[in-house]
Every structure is written in C-alpha cells, then in structure tokens.
Amino acid sequence: ATYIANASWFDLPPAKGVLVSFEDVSHLEHAGQMRRDFVANVSHELRTPLTSLMGFIETLRGPARDDSEARARFLDIMQREAERMERLVKDLLSLNRVESEERVRPTSEVDLAALCRSVVHTMTPLADSAGVTLVKDLPESLVAPADEDQLRQVLTNLIENAVKYGGSGGEVVLRLQGSPREAAMRGPAAILSVSDKGPGIPLVHIPRLTERFYRVDSHRSRVVGGTGLGLAIVKHIINRHRGRLKIESTQGQGTCFTVILPLSV
Ligand code: ADP
Numbered sequence: 001a002t003y004i005a006n007a008s009w010f011d012l013p014p015a016k017g018v019l020v021s022f023e024d025v026s027h028l029e030h031a032g033q034m035r036r037d038f039v040a041n042v043s044h045e046l047r048t049p050l051t052s053l054m055g056f057i058e059t060l061r062g063p064a065r066d067d068s069e070a071r072a073r074f075l076d077i078m079q080r081e082a083e084r085m086e087r088l089v090k091d092l093l094s095l096n097r098v099e100s101e102e103r104v105r106p107t108s109e110v111d112l113a114a115l116c117r118s119v120v121h122t123m124t125p126l127a128d129s130a131g132v133t134l135v136k137d138l139p140e141s142l143v144a145p146a147d148e149d150q151l152r153q154v155l156t157n158l159i160e161n162a163v164k165y166g167g168s169g170g171e172v173v174l175r176l177q178g179s180p181r182e183a184a185m186r187g188p189a190a191i192l193s194v195s196d197k198g199p200g201i202p203l204v205h206i207p208r209l210t211e212r213f214y215r216v217d218s219h220r221s222r223v224v225g226g227t228g229l230g231l232a233i234v235k236h237i238i239n240r241h242r243g244r245l246k247i248e249s250t251q252g253q254g255t256c257f258t259v260i261l262p263l264s265v
Contacts, residue, residue, distance in 0.1 A: 038212060041212065041213045042088075042092065045088055045213065045227070045228070046085060046088065049081035049082070049084045049085050050081075050085070052077070052078075052081050053078055053081050053082065056074045056077060056078050057078075059074060060074055083225075084222075084225070087225065087227050088227045088229075091227045091229040091230070091233065092229070094153065094229075094233050095212070095229055095232060095233050095236065098150065098233055098236040098237050098240065099236055101147075101240060102236055102239055102240045103240075104240070105145075105240065105241075105242065106145060106146050106147035106150070106240065106241060107145050108145065108146065108147065108148065109143050109144075109145060110143065110144060110145075110146040110147075110148045110151065111141050111142065111143050112142045112143070112144050112146070112151070112176055112190050112192065112261075113138045113139050113140060113141050113142050113176055114141065115148060115151060115152060115155070116136065116138050116155065116174055116176050116192070117136065117138065118152075119152055119155040119156060119159065119174075120134050120136055120159075120174060122156070123156065123159050123160070123163070126160065126163055127159075127163050127172065130163050130164070130168050131168045131169045132162075132163045132166065132168065132169070132170055132171065132172055133170075133171045133172070134159070134172050134174065135171055135172065135173045135174070136173075136174055137173060137174070137175040137176070138174070138175070138176045139176060139177070139178065142176060142178050142190055144190045144261055144262075144263050145241075145262075145263075145264075146241060146261065147237075147240070147241070150237040150240070150241075151237070151241075153233065153234075153237060154234050154237050154238065154259060155174070155192070155194070157230040157231070157233060157234050158194040158234065158257050158259075159172060159174065159194055160230070161230060161231075161257075162194050162195070162196035162198070162255070162257075163196075164224040164225075164226070165196075165198055165199075165220070165224070165255075166196025166197065166198030166254065166255065167196065167197065167198035167199060170196060170197045170198060171196075171197060172194065172195070172196050173193075173194070173195050173196075174192075174193070174194055175191075175192070175193045175195070176190065176191070176192050177190075177191045178190055178191075178263070179191055182260060182262075184244050184260055185243075185244075185260060185261075185262040185263075187262060187263070187264055188262070188263040188264060189260050189261060189262055189263055190260070190261045190263055191258060191259075191260055192258070192259040192260075192261070193256055193257065193258040193259070194256070194257050195254060195255065195256035195257075196254050196255055196256075197253065197254040198254055198255060199251065199252065200249040200250050200251040200252060200253055200254055200255055201216055201247075201249040201251075201255055202216070202251060203249075206247050206249060209231050209247060210231045210232055210234065210235035210245070211232065212228065212229055212232040213228040213229065213232075214228065214231075215228050238259055238261075241261050241262070242262055243259055243260055243261040243262065244259070244260040245257065245258070245259055245260075246258040246259075246260065
C-alpha cells in the first residue's frame, strides 16, 4: 500500500482540532497504470496495420504504379490490414459496452439450449471451412436469467477460439447441463462448456488468458485474425451474470472452457 501525506503537516505545532487524514491511494495508482498500459497496447495494435497500410500506399504511388500484378497483391494485403483494424475497433467497442453494463444484472428469461442450437447453426460454416466438426450435447430446454446477445457473444468467442486454436480436423463439443445445486453459485446453475482436442495451453498462461491483449502465441493469434480481446469480453459478460469461468487444459489433449451461470436472480 502506498500512503501519501503532506510531510510539512508534521512541522506544524501541535494544535487542537487539526485532523491529519491518510488515504490509501494504491488502488488509484494501480487503476491509472492499467489505463496507461491499455492505451499503450491499443496504440501499438492500431499502429502496426496502419504502418503497413501507409507503406503500401507509398509503394503503390511510386515504384509499383505501373505493375498491375503487384498492385493486385498489395491491395489484398491492404484489405486484410484494414479488416484487422476494423475487428480491433469492433472488439474495443464491445469491451467498452460490456464494462459499462457490468453492474446491471440481466433479468430476461433466455432458453440457453435454444441459444446454443442457434449459435452452432451460425458457426457451422466457419467450422466446416477449418475441417472441424461441431458437436452439440444439449437438453431440450434450460431457461436462465441472462442477456441473450451477450451470451451469444460468449459462445461465439469460445467456439471461434476452439476452432481457430483447437487444431484442424478435430471436434469441438458444446455441452449444456443444468445442476440443481452448484457449490460455486450456492444454488441451481447452468453449466455450459466448449471443449476441443487441440494442442492445449501451458499451465503458466491460464491465469492470464482473460487479460486484455494477452496471447499465448502472438504470431498465431494474428494469423488467425485474433485481437487478443475475445476472452476479456467473455470475462466481463460472465461477471455481469454473476457467473464463473473455468479453464482446464491438458497439453497435447485439448482445452475446455466452462461457464457456470446462476439460474436464480
Ligand atoms: P485472440 O483474439 O488472440 O484469439 P482471446 O482473448 O480470444 O484472443 O484469446 C487469448 C489467447 O488464448 C489466444 O491468443 C490463444 O493463444 C489462447 N487460446 C484461447 N482459446 C484457446 C484454445 N481453445 N486452445 C488454445 N489456445 C487458446
């Protein structure tokens, strides 16, 4: 803890009615440092594609002006870089929105089983293109107080990660179960899990996965179009639902992300 006090107060002669107050400001310093780190990270993430775009614009104006083959190739790269910036801005806005809503507990009744079926339907083309089979293990229906759009985002992010990092040609399983009494929730809960049979995540990285911009392998994340914000968004949404996120991984065998949601408000 850091205590800040005006040292000159101690030079004052003792006087009745003088109150010296000490305030623990370490949490403010920590919050300030986190904000500065975040701004530095965002700037870096935006600058990389921007520098590349500016380089290509210059080349297209100069040496490659009359080279139609190079022009087509450069335009493809420029489009990918612009799309990367677009994804980043979209995820930053999502993160901002979920953070600002975190204190408001969602109360709408959502059928999680129907939501899972709908997400799997939407994600199947992505899985097919990666040669991954999406498998569902769901009850007929399971209703929970939730924000449907936000839970859709949680499932989409987790399935997208399982497809992207979980090894091609494998299987990704989305499972939903009800639990009449879940110790972590002190009551009934819904247990949602997304598991893959990919290379897994080394144990040292697991506690930091939900930090903004934390990646196990930055190069791989960039190649598959990651922004490093997906799991940070997931964590905030689960916090808003007063739920828990459990991450289990065995290297060489696969990873399982489990979301536990309370069934009563
Ligand atoms: P990204 O946009 O980089 O995918 P995320 O916040 O979604 O960011 O994930 C953070 C990191 O966690 C990823 O960069 C990846 O290294 C790792 N990761 C996430 N899901 C999996 C998974 N199913 N298997 C292996 N690694 C994963």
